[in-house]
Amino acid sequence: xxxxxxxxxxxxxxxxxxxxxxxxxxxxxxARVLDDRFAALWRAGRIHGGVFLSxxxxxxxxxxxxxxxxxxxxxxxxxxxxxxxxxxxxxxxxARTYLGSALGPMRGRDGNVHRGKPREGYLPMISHLGxxxxxxxxxxxxxxxxxxxxxxxxxxIGDGATSTGAFHEALNQAAIEKLPLVLVVAxxxxxxxxxxxxxxxxxxxxxxxxxxxxxxxxxxxxxxTACLKVVGNAIARAREGHGPQxxxxxxxxxxxxxxxDDANYIDLKIKKSPVxxxxxxxxxxxxxxxxWADAASLKTLRDxxxxxxxxAVAQAQREPAPDPFVEEWxxxxxxxxxxxxxxx
Amino acid sequence: MSIxxxxxxxxxxxxxxxxxxxxxxxxxxxxxFGGAFKATKNLAKxxxxxxxxxxxxxxxxxxxxxxxxxxxxxxxxxxxxADFSTVGFNQIVNQAATLFWRTTVPCPITVRLPxxxxxxxxxxxxxxMETIYAHYPxxxxxxxxxxxxxxSMLLEAVAIDDxxxxxxxxxxxYHLKAEKLPSEALPVGKARIAREGRDMTxxxxxxxxxxxxxxAKELSPEGWEVEVVDLRSVKPLDTDTVxxxxxxxxxxxxxxEAWPWGGVTAEVIARVTSExxxxxxxxxxxxxxxxxxxxxxxxxxxxxRPTAHAIADAARKLLRL
Numbered sequence: 001x002x003x004x005x006x007x008x009x010x011x012x013x014x015x016x017x018x019x020x021x022x023x024x025x026x027x028x029x030x031a032r033v034l035d036d037r038f039a040a041l042w043r044a045g046r047i048h049g050g051v052f053l054s055x056x057x058x059x060x061x062x063x064x065x066x067x068x069x070x071x072x073x074x075x076x077x078x079x080x081x082x083x084x085x086x087x088x089x090x091x092x093x094x095a096r097t098y099l100g101s102a103l104g105p106m107r108g109r110d111g112n113v114h115r116g117k118p119r120e121g122y123l124p125m126i127s128h129l130g131x132x133x134x135x136x137x138x139x140x141x142x143x144x145x146x147x148x149x150x151x152x153x154x155x156x157i158g159d160g161a162t163s164t165g166a167f168h169e170a171l172n173q174a175a176i177e178k179l180p181l182v183l184v185v186a187x188x189x190x191x192x193x194x195x196x197x198x199x200x201x202x203x204x205x206x207x208x209x210x211x212x213x214x215x216x217x218x219x220x221x222x223x224x225t226a227c228l229k230v231v232g233n234a235i236a237r238a239r240e241g242h243g244p245q246x247x248x249x250x251x252x253x254x255x256x257x258x259x260x261d262d263a264n265y266i267d268l269k270i271k272k273s274p275v276x277x278x279x280x281x282x283x284x285x286x287x288x289x290x291x292w293a294d295a296a297s298l299k300t301l302r303d304x305x306x307x308x309x310x311x312a313v314a315q316a317q318r319e320p321a322p323d324p325f326v327e328e329w330x331x332x333x334x335x336x337x338x339x340x341x342x343x344x
Numbered sequence: 345m346s347i348x349x350x351x352x353x354x355x356x357x358x359x360x361x362x363x364x365x366x367x368x369x370x371x372x373x374x375x376x377f378g379g380a381f382k383a384t385k386n387l388a389k390x391x392x393x394x395x396x397x398x399x400x401x402x403x404x405x406x407x408x409x410x411x412x413x414x415x416x417x418x419x420x421x422x423x424x425x426a427d428f429s430t431v432g433f434n435q436i437v438n439q440a441a442t443l444f445w446r447t448t449v450p451c452p453i454t455v456r457l458p459x460x461x462x463x464x465x466x467x468x469x470x471x472x473m474e475t476i477y478a479h480y481p482x483x484x485x486x487x488x489x490x491x492x493x494x495x496s497m498l499l500e501a502v503a504i505d506d507x508x509x510x511x512x513x514x515x516x517x518y519h520l521k522a523e524k525l526p527s528e529a530l531p532v533g534k535a536r537i538a539r540e541g542r543d544m545t546x547x548x549x550x551x552x553x554x555x556x557x558x559x560a561k562e563l564s565p566e567g568w569e570v571e572v573v574d575l576r577s578v579k580p581l582d583t584d585t586v587x588x589x590x591x592x593x594x595x596x597x598x599x600x601e602a603w604p605w606g607g608v609t610a611e612v613i614a615r616v617t618s619e620x621x622x623x624x625x626x627x628x629x630x631x632x633x634x635x636x637x638x639x640x641x642x643x644x645x646x647x648x649r650p651t652a653h654a655i656a657d658a659a660r661k662l663l664r665l
Contacts (some may be wrong), residue, residue, distance in 0.1 A: 105447070106446060106447075109445060109446055110446050114446075116447070117447070118414045118443070118447050118449045119414075119449060123414075124446060124447060126438050126439055126442070127438075128434050128438055131403075131407060131434060131435060131438070131439060132407075133404075133407070134401075134403065134404040134405075134406070134407025134408050134410075134411065134435070135407045135408070135410050135411040135414070135439065136411060137404070137407065137408045137411060138407060138408035138409060138410055138411020138412040138413070138414070138415070138419075139411040139412070139414060139415045140411070141408060141411070141412055142411065142412040142414075142415030142416065142417045143415065145368065145394075145412075145417060146415070146416075165403060166403050166404070166407070166434070169399070169401035169402075169403045169404035169407075170401075170403075170404045170407060172399060172401065172404070173398075173399060173401055173404040173405075173408060176399060330445075331441070331442075331444065331445045331481035331482035332444060332481075332482055332483075332484065332506040333444045333450040333505045333506055334484070334504055334505055334506050336533070337484055337504065337506070337532060337533050337580050338580065339579070339580050339581065
């Protein structure tokens with residue numbers, strides 16, 4: 001396994017480290033506040049379908065988002081609220097998708113975490129785990145065909161998705177083509193209710209990298225500083241032409257799979273272990289210790305974020321819902337080839 | 345000079361690669377080897393870097409094609425056998441087929457499926473997949489029966505902005521020949537009257553068109569004039585041409601090499617009976633493969649799929665009703 005170099009480019013000066021932390025922390029907090037708001041709306045019956053929170057995974061996810069550049073590719077998974085925002089998603093689009101606004105990117109056709117803007121390199125996940133990785137490969141290969149250098153693509157998955165055939169096929173494919181893919185695994189100890197002991201038998205998920213011939217990195221997913229360093233380094237290595245990078249972050253999902261799930265299966269011992277730390281609190285404490293923030297500035301930040309979320313939710317709620325009578329019930333773009341056969 | 349159905353497929357791909365820098369080919373053994381059936385023969389040499397061997401990973405092959413299509417490329421995917429596309433099924437039906445509807449971003453991919461039975465192929469190298477793909481919204485499913493259609497419809501498939509499942513019949517690869525490649529063609533979505541007749545309509549597609557034409561020939565000396573409609577594309581399905589033919593003949597037999605449950609033949613009959621019940625003089629019938637996996641031995645295989653004789657027998661029963 002590759003030892004991550006501590007002195008990476010985005011963190012090579014104290015000022016840039018401070019900026020990276022503050023930027024990432026803001027997205028972490030924004031994601032947490034937005035999640036809390038969605039959970040409240042769900043409990044109030046205002047959201048159709050499920051609500052899936054990112055609680056406990058914000059540090060890792062934000063580190064991805066702030067380490068990517070414009071023009072890069074990001075295929076987030078369920079618990080990437082922070083990374084999505086850091087990659088450029090607006091709070092309003094997130095709210096629109098959860099609240100089913102016709103003006104949102106998914107126009108009520110899909111909801112919750114199934115949102116994205118493929119033209120902007122931000123891919124909307126399908127529910128089948130591991131399926132987005134090879135799609136990122138395809139975009140990266142196309143960039144190579146088009147002689148657009150320097151693109152990196154990140155695909156996020158969980159420990160559960162490492163068991164899929166799609167994961168295996170896509171990581172192997174990326175390795176064969178030496179694509180600048182960074183595959184970030186959030187090992188959050190449970191795939192829905194299934195513990196990792198029933199998911200894989202290798203000692204560490206990074207062991208898998210050897211079999212694919214790719215570089216691997218481990219990181220404490222509860223520690224923003226570590227996430228920024230390790231994810232940032234993996235992305236830099238991919239960008240420099242070192243081929244696919246596998247990042248495995250250890251953390252704990254601090255909520256149910258969705259808000260319908262009370263997560264009573266989570267082992268109390270893990271909750272109380274360092275893996276169960278809340279990354280948002282850890283990051284906040286770090287900012288205070290470094291004197292990069294104080295109680296007042298954190299309070300101001302929280303107020304700002306709360307305001308931003310309230311505005312977005314209020315606007316999304318005012319927007320029209322999709323109308324089945326004006327909906328164009330056509331699944332292909334070639335209008336002339338849509339079925340002439342209509343139901344009577 | 346004559347050109348086979350298989351050569352037409354190769355020529356169409358060469359044409360697409362020549363005309364459009366966005367086109368590339370990706371699939372197992374398609375590179376220097378030229379493909380299991382040689383449908384990409386010499387293309388890797390002619391178009392360096394644009395005809396890529398893929399690992400045996402149908403899911404990732406399709407996923408990569410989808411990503412490339414999002415980025416504006418026009419991938420042509422060769423599934424070595426249509427049967428193996430089930431391994432990439434998830435990407436095809438859940439990712440490619442839903443992308444435009446979810447996001448307004450089109451997904452221009454052509455998936456070539458060498459399909460259908462050949463003697464000795466057996467259960468896993470003989471399947472017809474058109475029914476299963478036509479069932480999913482968001483896909484276009486083509487089933488060319490002639491050399492000309494193999495060429496022109498493949499070119500059109502590459503130009504279409506949506507995912508196209510291109511079902512090319514292996515039985516026709518070497519048998520079927522034409523004098524030259526066509527300069528013009530019916531567009532995708534239009535069926536073709538392969539033979540005119542007044543007494544009954546046989547609707548068929550892919551290799552079954554030729555069995556149906558043979559059956560029509562067999563019935564001709566008996567005094568029956570059978571019309572054969574070649575669907576060409578099963579999705580979209582040209583209901584108008586079928587209905588117009590049934591309006592002329594009053595009798596309908598649908599023939600498909602796929603399994604009987606549901607499917608293209610059932611769909612055609614459902615449409616004709618619900619929209620053109622009054623056009624029918626007798627109940628419509630259909631003939632499909634038997635409801636078992638496709639057998640290996642030629643004795644069993646020829647009895648499993650509809651043949652010209654079996655079609656003629658079914659037609660006689662229908663004509664005597």
